[in-house]
Amino acid sequence: xxxxxxxxxxxxxxxxxxxxxxxxxxxxxxxxxxxFVAVEGSKLYYEECGSASQTVVLxxxxxxxxxxxDDVWPEFCKxxxxxxYDRRGYGRSPEATTWYSETDDLxxxxxxxxxxxxxLVGSSHGGELSIDFTLAHPEIVQQLVLVGAVVSGMPYxxxxxxxxxxxxxxxxxxLEKGDVKAAIAEWSKDKYLIAPGNNxxxxxxxxxxxxNPQDMSHKDYPLATKPALPRLHEIHxxxxxxxxxxxxxxxxxxxxxxxxxxxxxxxxxxxGVGHLMYLEKPSDFSQQxxxxxxxxxx
Numbered sequence: 001x002x003x004x005x006x007x008x009x010x011x012x013x014x015x016x017x018x019x020x021x022x023x024x025x026x027x028x029x030x031x032x033x034x035x036f037v038a039v040e041g042s043k044l045y046y047e048e049c050g051s052a053s054q055t056v057v058l059x060x061x062x063x064x065x066x067x068x069x070d071d072v073w074p075e076f077c078k079x080x081x082x083x084x085y086d087r088r089g090y091g092r093s094p095e096a097t098t099w100y101s102e103t104d105d106l107x108x109x110x111x112x113x114x115x116x117x118x119x120l121v122g123s124s125h126g127g128e129l130s131i132d133f134t135l136a137h138p139e140i141v142q143q144l145v146l147v148g149a150v151v152s153g154m155p156y157x158x159x160x161x162x163x164x165x166x167x168x169x170x171x172x173x174x175l176e177k178g179d180v181k182a183a184i185a186e187w188s189k190d191k192y193l194i195a196p197g198n199n200x201x202x203x204x205x206x207x208x209x210x211x212n213p214q215d216m217s218h219k220d221y222p223l224a225t226k227p228a229l230p231r232l233h234e235i236h237x238x239x240x241x242x243x244x245x246x247x248x249x250x251x252x253x254x255x256x257x258x259x260x261x262x263x264x265x266x267x268x269x270x271x272g273v274g275h276l277m278y279l280e281k282p283s284d285f286s287q288q289x290x291x292x293x294x295x296x297x298x
Contacts, residue, residue, distance in 0.1 A: 034092070037112045039105045045092035046085035046109060049077035054142075054297055055118040057110070058084040059126035061148070061276065063193065064208045065091030065215050068123075071204075071282035072289075079290050083118075085109055087126075089218030099221045103133045110140065119143040119293050124251075124275060128152055131258070132225045134235055143296050144239040144262075145289050148247055148275045150254045151261075153227025160250040180217050184209040187216070193275045195246035201279040232261025238296035239265040242288060244273035244280070251275065266292075 034047040047066070056076060060066045066084040069076075076082040087102065089095035106129070110118065119142050122130030127149025134141040162169070171186035187193070188206035209215060239262045243255045252269075259267045268288065273280040 036092075037109050039108045040100060041098055042088060042094055042096065042100070044085050044088070044105060044109060046083060046113075048081065048083045048113065049073070050079070050081045052080045054080045054293065055115050056080040056082050056293060057106075057115075057118050057120050058082065059106070059120060059122040059130050060084070060087065060090065061124035061126050063124070063187075063215065063276070064205065065093075065212055067091060067208055067212075068276065069278065072278050072286045075282075075286040075290065079294065080119075083109075083113065083115070087129075088222075089220050090215050091212055095214065095218035096221045097219075099223050101223050102129050103136050103225065106133050107137060107140075116140065117142050119145065121145040121147065121289060122149060123147040123278070124149060128228075131228045131232070131235070134237070135228055135231055138234075138237075141237060143293050144235065144237055145242065145292060146239065146255075146258060147242045147277065147285075148244060148251050148255075149241070149258065150251065151229050151232070151258050152225055153229030154254055154257055157250050157253075160248060175216060180213045181210075183216060184213060191274065192246065192248040192251075194280060195244065195272055195274040198273070198280045201276065204279050205276065229257060229261065232258060233263065235262045238292070240289070240292045241265060241267040242277065242285070243267065243269050244275060244277045245269050245271050246274040248275070 034045055036043040036045055058066065058069045058076070060068050065086045069084050073082070073084070086093035088100065088105070117140060120130040120133065122145070124147070127146040128151060130144060130146065131149070131151055134144055171183040174183040174186060184206065188202055188209060194202045194205055241255050241259055243252055255267055259265045270277050270281065270284065278285045
């Protein structure tokens with residue numbers, strides 16, 4: 001595999017940025033009562049629940065669509081007006097066919113739902129997007145929860161880009177060959193996504209990806225944003241960082257940089273989980289996040 005292609009594949013799947021050369025797949029419908037909102041040149045699938053005054057938006061990672069929140073969704077719905085949506089190419093949202101802005105997509109969704117203020121809970125690339133959105137629309141975001149997040153403007157290590165000796169390395173090779181089914185089987189075994197021993201969560205990840213193979217293989221054309229790393233000091237809202245102790249070292253490094261950059265940000269390392277902690281320890285995750293948002297509510 002050429003190094004450039006390897007970098008594109010790794011960053012696309014872990015950090016969640018677009019993979020323009022991937023094959024097009026038709027989104028698979030999942031159960032649930034949701035709706036679509038029109039965005040520039042396309043549409044986004046979303047779901048909402050709850051009637052509380054506090055709105056919380058769950059922004060999924062770069063691996064799986066918004067069904068990844070299923071295990072925590074009922075608890076969030078009890079406490080907040082909660083929204084989750086599929087970014088372009090994930091779940092039920094069509095893949096991109098031209099360049100677009102991820103922050104504009106989220107802004108359009110909130111405007112369409114008449115949401116003027118909200119807390120953002122962003123995972124992995126969803127956390128990167130949440131940071132970018134907060135910088136672009138500080139008047140909207142009340143609290144920020146970043147789960148295994150990365151931040152634009154900070155480079156990745158050789159270990160992150162190579163993923164040498166891991167199941168993900170084999171998954172990337174299979175994906176490049178177009179064997180999405182086999183890639184999903186390997187990707188689900190990655191020790192950084194799901195910590196060793198969390199077999200129920202690992203099976204959940206496999207099932208989610210198998211039901212929506214386009215999550216791994218869709219085309220994408222997200223516009224690059226201004227690097228957020230040197231602008232983190234502009235964020236002055238309550239911010240919680242959650243990182244799994246078994247996550248890849250780069251994610252811990254990014255979390256440290258984010259914590260150092262955002263004034264008074266609080267970081268917690270959760271034991272026994274990897275990158276997708278809400279699949280591994282949904283109750284612990286919900287308790288940490290809900291308590292933080294309620295404590296820092298306006």
